[in-house]
Structure formats: structure tokens, C-alpha cells
Amino acid sequence: MAIKNVILPPNEIPKQWYNILADIKMNPPLGPDGKPISPDALAPVFPMNLIEQEVSSERWIDIPEPVLDVLRIWRPAPLTRALNFEKALGTPAKIYIKNEGMSPPGSHKPNTAVPQAYYNKIFGIENMTTETGAGQWGSALSFACAQFGLTCKVFMVRISFDQKPYRKAMMETWGGECIASPGPTTNAGREALAKNPDTPGSLGIAISEAIEAAVADTSGKTRYSLGSVLNHVMLHQTIIGLEAKKQFEMIDEYPDIIIGCAGGGSNFAGLAFPFVYDKINGRDVTIYPVEPRACPTLTRAPFVYDHGDTAKYTPLLPMYSLGHNFVPPPIHAGGLRYHGMAPTVSQLAKEGLIEPRSVTQMDSYAAGLLWARTEGYIPAPETTNALALVVEEANKAKAEGKEKVIVANFSGHGLLDLAAYEKYLSGQMTDVVLPEEDMKKSMEIFKDYPLPEALKST
Amino acid sequence: MAIKNVILPPNEIPKQWYNILADIKMNPPLGPDGKPISPDALAPVFPMNLIEQEVSSERWIDIPEPVLDVLRIWRPAPLTRALNFEKALGTPAKIYIKNEGMSPPGSHKPNTAVPQAYYNKIFGIENMTTETGAGQWGSALSFACAQFGLTCKVFMVRISFDQKPYRKAMMETWGGECIASPGPTTNAGREALAKNPDTPGSLGIAISEAIEAAVADTSGKTRYSLGSVLNHVMLHQTIIGLEAKKQFEMIDEYPDIIIGCAGGGSNFAGLAFPFVYDKINGRDVTIYPVEPRACPTLTRAPFVYDHGDTAKYTPLLPMYSLGHNFVPPPIHAGGLRYHGMAPTVSQLAKEGLIEPRSVTQMDSYAAGLLWARTEGYIPAPETTNALALVVEEANKAKAEGKEKVIVANFSGHGLLDLAAYEKYLSGQMTDVVLPEEDMKKSMEIFKDYPLPEALKST
Numbered sequence: 001m002a003i004k005n006v007i008l009p010p011n012e013i014p015k016q017w018y019n020i021l022a023d024i025k026m027n028p029p030l031g032p033d034g035k036p037i038s039p040d041a042l043a044p045v046f047p048m049n050l051i052e053q054e055v056s057s058e059r060w061i062d063i064p065e066p067v068l069d070v071l072r073i074w075r076p077a078p079l080t081r082a083l084n085f086e087k088a089l090g091t092p093a094k095i096y097i098k099n100e101g102m103s104p105p106g107s108h109k110p111n112t113a114v115p116q117a118y119y120n121k122i123f124g125i126e127n128m129t130t131e132t133g134a135g136q137w138g139s140a141l142s143f144a145c146a147q148f149g150l151t152c153k154v155f156m157v158r159i160s161f162d163q164k165p166y167r168k169a170m171m172e173t174w175g176g177e178c179i180a181s182p183g184p185t186t187n188a189g190r191e192a193l194a195k196n197p198d199t200p201g202s203l204g205i206a207i208s209e210a211i212e213a214a215v216a217d218t219s220g221k222t223r224y225s226l227g228s229v230l231n232h233v234m235l236h237q238t239i240i241g242l243e244a245k246k247q248f249e250m251i252d253e254y255p256d257i258i259i260g261c262a263g264g265g266s267n268f269a270g271l272a273f274p275f276v277y278d279k280i281n282g283r284d285v286t287i288y289p290v291e292p293r294a295c296p297t298l299t300r301a302p303f304v305y306d307h308g309d310t311a312k313y314t315p316l317l318p319m320y321s322l323g324h325n326f327v328p329p330p331i332h333a334g335g336l337r338y339h340g341m342a343p344t345v346s347q348l349a350k351e352g353l354i355e356p357r358s359v360t361q362m363d364s365y366a367a368g369l370l371w372a373r374t375e376g377y378i379p380a381p382e383t384t385n386a387l388a389l390v391v392e393e394a395n396k397a398k399a400e401g402k403e404k405v406i407v408a409n410f411s412g413h414g415l416l417d418l419a420a421y422e423k424y425l426s427g428q429m430t431d432v433v434l435p436e437e438d439m440k441k442s443m444e445i446f447k448d449y450p451l452p453e454a455l456k457s458t
Numbered sequence: 459m460a461i462k463n464v465i466l467p468p469n470e471i472p473k474q475w476y477n478i479l480a481d482i483k484m485n486p487p488l489g490p491d492g493k494p495i496s497p498d499a500l501a502p503v504f505p506m507n508l509i510e511q512e513v514s515s516e517r518w519i520d521i522p523e524p525v526l527d528v529l530r531i532w533r534p535a536p537l538t539r540a541l542n543f544e545k546a547l548g549t550p551a552k553i554y555i556k557n558e559g560m561s562p563p564g565s566h567k568p569n570t571a572v573p574q575a576y577y578n579k580i581f582g583i584e585n586m587t588t589e590t591g592a593g594q595w596g597s598a599l600s601f602a603c604a605q606f607g608l609t610c611k612v613f614m615v616r617i618s619f620d621q622k623p624y625r626k627a628m629m630e631t632w633g634g635e636c637i638a639s640p641g642p643t644t645n646a647g648r649e650a651l652a653k654n655p656d657t658p659g660s661l662g663i664a665i666s667e668a669i670e671a672a673v674a675d676t677s678g679k680t681r682y683s684l685g686s687v688l689n690h691v692m693l694h695q696t697i698i699g700l701e702a703k704k705q706f707e708m709i710d711e712y713p714d715i716i717i718g719c720a721g722g723g724s725n726f727a728g729l730a731f732p733f734v735y736d737k738i739n740g741r742d743v744t745i746y747p748v749e750p751r752a753c754p755t756l757t758r759a760p761f762v763y764d765h766g767d768t769a770k771y772t773p774l775l776p777m778y779s780l781g782h783n784f785v786p787p788p789i790h791a792g793g794l795r796y797h798g799m800a801p802t803v804s805q806l807a808k809e810g811l812i813e814p815r816s817v818t819q820m821d822s823y824a825a826g827l828l829w830a831r832t833e834g835y836i837p838a839p840e841t842t843n844a845l846a847l848v849v850e851e852a853n854k855a856k857a858e859g860k861e862k863v864i865v866a867n868f869s870g871h872g873l874l875d876l877a878a879y880e881k882y883l884s885g886q887m888t889d890v891v892l893p894e895e896d897m898k899k900s901m902e903i904f905k906d907y908p909l910p911e912a913l914k915s916t
Contacts, residue, residue, distance in 0.1 A: 003468075004530040010465060072462040073538075073834050080531075084605075102560060104834030106873070146831045147542075166624075169876035172883050173830050372631050373604045376531050376562030415564070415873045418627035425630050 004083070006247040008076035014242040015063055017235045020273045020344055022059035023280050024351070027343075029315035030305055037315050044215045045224045047123035050116065053232040061235065063115070070114045070147050074103040075239070079247035079407075084374035091394035092403045096255070097410040098244045098271055101377060105170070107412030108267045109140030109227055112236035116225050117144035127151045127222040129214040131181065131206030133263070134160050134334030134382065135167030136412055137227030142176030155181040155189075155209040159200035160334040166416050181206040188212050188311040202327045203264075203338045208311030228264025229308055229317070229342045237270025244407060245274055255285065257393055259408040261385040262289035262298065262356075263335045265342030271409040273344075276353055287354040289345060290389040292364070294432040295328040297321065297341045298349050298356035300439075304446050308340055316449070319346040323442030329432045331361050332420040333381040335411075339442070359388040360431045365424040367391045368414070372421075380412035381420055462541070464705040466534035472700040473521055475693045478731045478802055480517035481738050482809070485801075487773035488763060495773050502673045503682045505581035508574065511690040519693065521573070528572045528605050532561040533697070537705035537865075542832035549852035550861045554713070555868040556702045556729055559835060563628070565870030566725045567598030567685055570694035574683050575602035585609045585680040587672045589639065589664030591721070592618050592792030592840065593625030594870055595685030600634030613639035613647075613667045617658035618792040624874045639664040646670050646769040660785045661722075661796045666769030686722025687766055687775070687800045695728025702865060703732055713743065715851055717866040719843040720747035720756065720814075721793045723800030729867040731802075734811055745812040747803060748847040750822070752890040753786040755779065755799045756807050756814035758897075762904050766798055774907070777804040781900035787890045789819050790878040791839040793869075797900070817846040818889050823882040825849045826872070830879075838870035839878055 028036035039051045046054070053061065063071075082095040100108035120128060128150050132138030138154035145152035154176055156167065161180040168178040179185070181201050182192035188208035192199060199205075207226070214224035226233060248254055258275050260268030268289045279285050291298055297320045306321035308314035321340040322328075328337040341349075348354045368384030370391075371377070379387060386408045397404040414421065423429045486494035497509045504512070511519065521529075540553040558566035578586060586608050590596030596612035603610035612634055614625065619638040626636040637643070639659050640650035646666035650657060657663075665684070672682035684691060706712055716733050718726030726747045737743050749756055755778045764779035766772035779798040780786075786795040799807075806812045826842030828849075829835070837845060844866045855862040872879065881887045 005468060007465060007468060010463060143834060166876040169880040173827065173836055173876065173879045175831060369631065373633060376601055378631055418624040418631065421631045422627040
């Protein structure tokens with residue numbers, strides 16, 4: 001019998017997260033004055049227990065038991081050998097995916113939504129606000145808030161809000177509230193609409209709206225939650241890679257190549273960081289974050305200090321950025337339409353520990369369709385970007401005649417994104433062209449954000 | 459640590475199906491002349507290897523290895539303890555579900571779609587036709603046909619076709635073709651449209667169209683596939699209950715109550731039949747098939763000989779039936795809108811081995827919403843019917859102060875049915891009233907179908 005799913009026994013679920021801040025040197029976030037901000041400055045936005053995690057340099061951080069209890073609904077997640085996909089490609093490579101599509105919201109996002117809701121709850125918070133791009137994160141936080149009895153308000157990027165009406169229904173089924181962004185309920189939303197009433201929206205704008213809605217509640221019972229980018233989000237996601245390492249041990253294998261799609265960076269980090277730890281400690285492993293060619297942060301943007309949102313409510317973060325005003329073209333992978341990149345992921349790219357790649361939308365859907373027809377599960381648009389690179393690497397292994405072991409993060413299923421597959425199948429999808437002029441223009445702001453000496457030296 | 463998911467190790471997947479025909483006496487299907495039909499008469503519709511399974515009385519039938527290889531994509535499926543749901547109900551009952559929503563199409567249906575596609579393939583068939591109600595079955599067969607390189611044409615009941623556009627996209631993603639029923643491509647479809655151009659359609663009509671499309675291919679390379687009702691379908695689904703029994707053994711429990719929703723009967727049978735086997739052999743266990751009050755086959759229709767489809771292409775089957783012309787009201791649980799019931803399930807009900815129940819649409823959605831908010835996964839509309847009865851039985855256990863063990867079949871997820879949840883949440887859903895006059899009228903045909911002596915005596 002050929003192994004299909006490598007199943008980690010329930011009691012083998014990792015009990016600690018891996019914190020990469022213990023192993024890399026990071027530049028601090030800066031305040032409006034250009035000086036490192038103190039953790040206290042974030043207190044109106046996040047609960048203090050999460051802020052402490054954000055700045056912690058402990059290598060291993062315990063996962064609270066009530067968090068594990070919820071994660072156990074779908075974790076440990078399967079590590080799956082893609083035998084049929086390999087056969088269709090005619091590759092000698094062994095292809096594995098870590099299937100994060102089995103969670104109730106259907107993606108990796110609840111891995112951090114659950115602990116974030118938990119930490120807010122025990123800090124005494126009653127309401128949470130957030131933004132969502134493709135809808136995966138808003139769904140995940142709505143699910144998590146239902147588990148801990150919190151309310152949840154989600155600002156959803158308008159293009160996704162319009163393309164994916166079921167996402168709103170999903171959030172509401174879990175008790176969440178979902179509104180289109182930009183919208184008239186916040187200053188940030190009103191400003192964005194004034195500039196361009198027909199804007200498809202962006203994660204940057206939606207983040208501004210959600211932060212504004214959180215700090216506007218003077219009772220102190222509301223906080224904001226971010227589904228990617230921040231250190232504590234990456235931390236929570238490492239359960240993916242920690243499980244995968246145990247699963248590879250079970251079958252006495254170790255991957256040569258690690259692949260994850262990267263928008264804000266969290267699903268990539270979740271699988272990759274535990275392997276980056278091995279690499280830092282001398283292991284030979286190649287690690288690829290992959291992004292859409294239409295929103296090329298790691299592959300084409302500069303390493304700068306920039307805001308995480310359009311209205312500049314967030315601190316300045318050290319990261320690769322297309323500029324916080326950049327509105328990416330409307331590719332279907334809404335979760336990868338972000339102007340910046342997690343500072344930890346950015347730092348690893350800068351140090352050469354990971355090697356950014358990019359793929360086109362059409363290659364991604366071709367890979368996604370092949371996956372669905374061979375392996376069954378229909379991938380999320382974001383996930384197809386990872387699969388497109390798997391195809392490239394599998395073909396390379398074929399050309400070289402090498403039996404490489406490839407593992408990719410299957411970040412989620414595409415059951416709420418089937419309209420995009422229909423568009424692809426009916427020949428109505430094309431590659432989305434990156435507006436080079438827009439990109440150059442949005443990056444002009446960096447002349448006002450001189451790179452501090454500290455950043456240049458790393 | 460409280461047990462959440464009972465995980466059966468991959469190598470413990472059942473290697474044989476349980477055939478209930480070994481343990482109950484059935485009345486034979488009859489031809490147009492009122493005499494038992496020979497298996498050969500079915501040869502234009504089904505491949506002979508499946509016809510042999512349909513009439514086999516072997517108790518245990520081997521699952522072919524290529525079928526197991528595909529089932530291993532998602533099987534063994536989890537047996538999940540619903541601790542949060544129990545807590546919300548305040549019941550002493552222990553509630554378990556067998557989660558069939560983890561398959562690529564999201565329901566229990568591929569348990570039979572995969573072997574059916576396999577047996578057709580090895581018989582030399584190249585094309586399959588079928589019908590689908592809610593879309594679960596058409597999706598499952600499209601998925602299965604992709605695995606074995608067969609084409610798949612699906613006639614989808616029009617009301618579901620209109621309500622669930624993503625289902626068509628899903629089938630097409632797997633390479634299937636999906637068309638609304640009734641439609642103009644078959645005699646059966648044209649007749650139904652002539653009678654009522656605005657008909658919401660029914661499974662009975664769609665079955666007629668799919669059979670007609672199969673036998674119309676004179677090359678002999680096309681066969682029809684039914685997703686429920688028939689003996690071999692029930693057989694294939696028993697892997698659910700066989701796994702569940704092993705999982706209960708692992709935790710040293712045995713259920714007092716078994717619950718499955720019943721439309722054609724296959725998901726109910728899949729979980730229940732292996733426990734019916736125990737009951738026949740003296741075990742004390744209560745087994746409830748549950749159906750919507752708006753389509754009350756087992757609970758209100760007579761046990762008769764009737765056709766499985768509207769155009770009377772199928773043999774006469776011994777079953778509870780509302781009459782093959784009955785068009786059920788448009789409840790959201792499209793998979794439960796069938797005029798008849800599997801002959802095996804009907805026979806067990808007649809013998810009192812199982813005890814049919816019914817629930818309302820509103821109670822079902824209330825139970826489904828509570829499930830989503832406590833246990834995370836959003837149930838399919840059909841599944842909510844089973845959960846409504848779980849709630850009733852859990853409340854009864856509470857009233858009686860008894861620690862009953864209840865297991866229900868979670869037949870599928872509702873991610874492609876979120877529009878119905880939105881309707882429920884916005885207060886626009888009501889209980890669908892069964893048109894009593896229509897029901898009585900459709901059952902008038904039975905005066906022309908006198909019950910043979912053989913049937914009366916059982």
C-alpha cells in the first residue's frame with residue numbers, strides 16, 4: 001500500500017510554537033518620529049498579552065490548552081503525498097502537501113485566529129475588528145470569535161466582497177459582521193472613496209478601517225486583529241511546519257524544497273520557519289516563498305520602512321514594500337494582494353535564507369486545475385500560486401533526473417472561489433498585467449522614508 | 459485531554475463492504491409485466507459487474523485495491539465528539555458525528571461514486587450519466603470520473619441548479635458537464651416541460667433524463683449511475699458504519715442511538731447498516747432515519763411497488779413512496795427531495811428494525827446554526843435534518859437524566875449552501891408546507907399498482 005496521508009496521532013500535536021525572533025536579528029518598528037516604538041504604544045490596538053508575544057525572543061512558546069482544544073477540531077492536519085499529481089507531471093520528484101484546507105473556515109488562517117481570540121478573551125476584550133482580503137481571514141476570525149464568545153466585525157476588500165458573496169454568509173453563520181471596504185463608516189474609508197469612488201479596495205485600506213473602528217471604542221473592550229504580517233501571527237502559524245517535521249520523521253524523509261505562497265507571509269512562514277531553523281543550524285534545504293507576478297513584493301520591491309496600512313495608522317515596519325498606497329490589480333488570489341510583506345519573512349529574504357519566486361495567474365490556475373483533477377481537493381486561488389511553483393520545480397527535477405522531495409503548503413480549499421475556476425475554464429481569464437507606472441509612482445513615497453543606518457547595515 | 463477526533467489509522471480502513479442482503483429477505487424488483495426482472499434486463503443501464511453486486515447475497519464483499527487507493531484521499535474519516543454542542547444543549551448525552559464532509563466533493567457521496575466509476579471503467583465503459591438533486595452526487599461522480607478517466611454528464615434538478623451556481627463550476631472543475639433538468643435534450647425532459655414549463659424539477663424527472671441519455675448511446679460505451687436507492691449504493695456506503703464501529707471500539711464505547719438523514723437512503727444506510735447487523739444479532743440499539751416533514755416518505759407514505767423515476771424507466775421497486783409523479787416542495791435540503799426510499803431501508807422500516815422520524819426545516823437550520831457556532835463545521839442542509847433529531851434526542855436524554863451515546867452521520871458540509879444560511883439568518887426562511895392535496899393526488903396511482911402477495915406477506 002502506497003502512503004497517501006501521513007497522520008500524526010492526536011496526542012502528538014505540537015504543544016509549543018517556534019519563535020523565529022530567537023534566531024534572527026530584526027530591526028524594530030518605528031513610530032512617526034522615526035524612533036523605535038515602545039510596546040505600550042500598541043496597547044490601544046492589541047491586548048498586552050499579544051504585544052508581549054509580538055516582541056518576545058523566547059524560542060519556544062507554550063500553546064495554551066484552551067487553544068489546543070479548538071485547534072484539535074481539525075489538527076493535526078494531514079501531510080499528503082500527491083502520487084497522482086506526480087504521475088500526471090511524469091516527475092521523479094516526491095510531492096507532498098500539508099493540507100490546511102481541512103479547518104472549518106477552510107484555510108490555515110484559524111491557526112492564528114484561535115489564539116488571537118483566546119488571548120483577547122482572557123485580557124477582558126469583548127469585541128474584535130479586522131480586515132479581510134479574499135475572505136479567508138475574516139471567516140477564520142469569525143469562527144474563532146464564536147468559539148470564545150466575542151463579537152467580530154470584518155472589513156472586506158470590496159472586489160472580494162463583490163466576487164464572493166458566500167464569504168459574508170459564512171462569517172454571519174458564525175455570528176460575525178461583514179462590510180465592504182472602503183466604506184462610509186470610517187475616516188479612512190471615506191477618504192479612500194473620495195479619492196476613487198470605484199476603487200476595488202485594498203488590504204491596506206481595509207486595515208486602516210479596522211484599526212480605526214477598534215480604537216474608536218472608548219470603552220476599551222474592542223481590539224483589532226491582523227491575520228498576517230506581524231510576528232505573533234507567524235509564531236502561531238508555525239504549528240504547520242512543526243507538525244510537518246514530525247510527519248516527515250514518521251516516514252523517514254526530509255524535504256529538499258519547501259514552498260508556500262506569500263501575500264502577507266503567514267502561510268509561507270507557518271510551513272517554512274521550522275525548516276528555516278534547521279537551515280540556520282546547518283541543514284541543506286531550499287525554501288521558496290512564491291508571490292503573484294502582479295503583486296511582486298519580495299521579488300521586485302525595495303527593502304524599506306513602510307506603513308502596513310494606507311492611512312498610516314500602523315508603525316513603520318522594516319519590510320519589502322510596493323508602497324502603502326499601492327492598489328494591486330484585481331487578481332483572483334485576493335489574499336496575495338498586499339503591498340508589503342511580514343518583517344520576519346522580509347528579513348529572511350534579505351539574508352538569503354529564503355529565495356523569493358513569482359508566478360503568473362494563468363500558470364497558477366493551470367496548476368490548480370491539474371491538482372483538482374488528479375488529487376481531488378480544489379485549491380484556493382492563493383494555493384494555486386504555490387502549486388504553480390511545485391510544477392516548475394517538479395519539471396526541473398524531471399529534466400535533471402533527480403528524485404527531489406518537495407513539500408508545499410496547501411493553504412486552503414477553493415470551494416468559495418469556484419466562480420474563478422469557471423472563468424478560467426470558459427477561457428475568460430487572462431494574466432493580470434501589473435501597472436508598472438502605478439507601481440513606480442506608489443514607491444516614490446520612499447524618498448520621504450530614508451532608510452535608517454540600522455536597516456542598511458543588516 | 460478530552461478526545462475530539464477518534465482517528466482510525468490509515469491501514470485500518472475496512473477492506474470489505476457489508477451487504478445487508480445477506481441478512482434480510484427482500485422482494486424482487488418487478489418488470490412492466492409485474493414479474494420479477496432478470497438481472498440481464500438492467501444491462502443497457504448498468505455494467506454487469508455492478509448488477510451482480512446489486513443482487514448479491516454475500517455478506518462481505520471485497521473493496522478493490524484501486525478503489526481503496528482513491529478512498530484513502532480522505533478516509534478513514536474522523537469520528538468526532540461534539541463536546542461544545544453537548545455543552546450548549548446542557549445534555550448528559552455523549553454526541554458523536556461521523557464526519558463525511560472531509561471528502562473533496564464534501565459529502566459521503568464519493569464513497570459509492572468511486573467504486574461505481576471503477577467498476578464501469580474495468581467493464582470498458584467510457585461515459586457516465588447521472589442526475590443530482592442538491593448537487594452533492596453530481597459533484598461526487600464528476601470527481602470519481604476524473605480519477606478513472608471517464609466523462610460525466612449530470613442532469614441537475616433545476617431548483618438546485620438555479621440556487622447553487624457553484625455546483626456547476628465544481629463539476630466542471632473536475633471535468634464534468636452539468637445541465638439543468640428538466641431540459642430539452644431528452645424525451646422525459648421535454649414531456650416534463652410541456653406539463654409545467656416552470657417546474658422546479660425533481661429527482662424523479664432527472665433520473666429519467668439521465669437513464670434516457672445513457673441508453674441512447676448505441677455504441678454501448680455509456681452507462682447510467684444512481685447515487686442512492688439501489689442495493690449496491692447502500693453496500694458501498696457501509697464503509698462509514700464499519701469505520702465508526704472500529705472507532706467506537708478504540709474508545710470502548712457503543713452507541714445507544716444511530717441517526718442519519720434519509721432522502722434516497724444512502725447516507726443513513728452507510729452509517730446504520732453495520733449497526734443493524736448488530737441489532738439483528740441481538741444488540742440493543744435504536745436506529746432513526748430522519749426525513750424532512752415536507753417530503754415524508756418513510757413516515758407518511760405507503761409501502762408499495764413504485765418506479766424510481768417519473769418516466770417509469772426503472773423497474774418497480776418495493777419501497778415507501780409518495781408516488782413517482784410527486785414533486786416535493788422546494789426545501790433547501792435538495793438531497794432529501796425524493797418521492798421514494800431505498801428498498802433495503804424501506805424493508806428495515808417495515809420490519810421495525812429502524813424507526814423513521816421527521817423534522818421541520820426551521821428546526822433543522824436552528825440545529826445547523828448551533829452546530830456551526832459550537833463545533834465549527836457548517837453542515838449541509840441535508841445534514842441539519844440529522845442534527846435536528848440529535849437535538850431532540852439530546853434534550854430527551856437531559857429530561858430523563860440519561861447519559862445516552864448518540865452518533866449521527868454528518869453527511870456533508872454546507873459551504874456551497876451558504877445562501878440558505880443567509881436566508882435563515884435574515885429571517886426570510888419559513889417552514890415549507892407540504893401540499894397535502896398534491897401528495898394525495900400523486901399517491902392515487904397506487905390503485906393501479908396492486909401490491910403482490912409476496913409483498914403483503916413480508
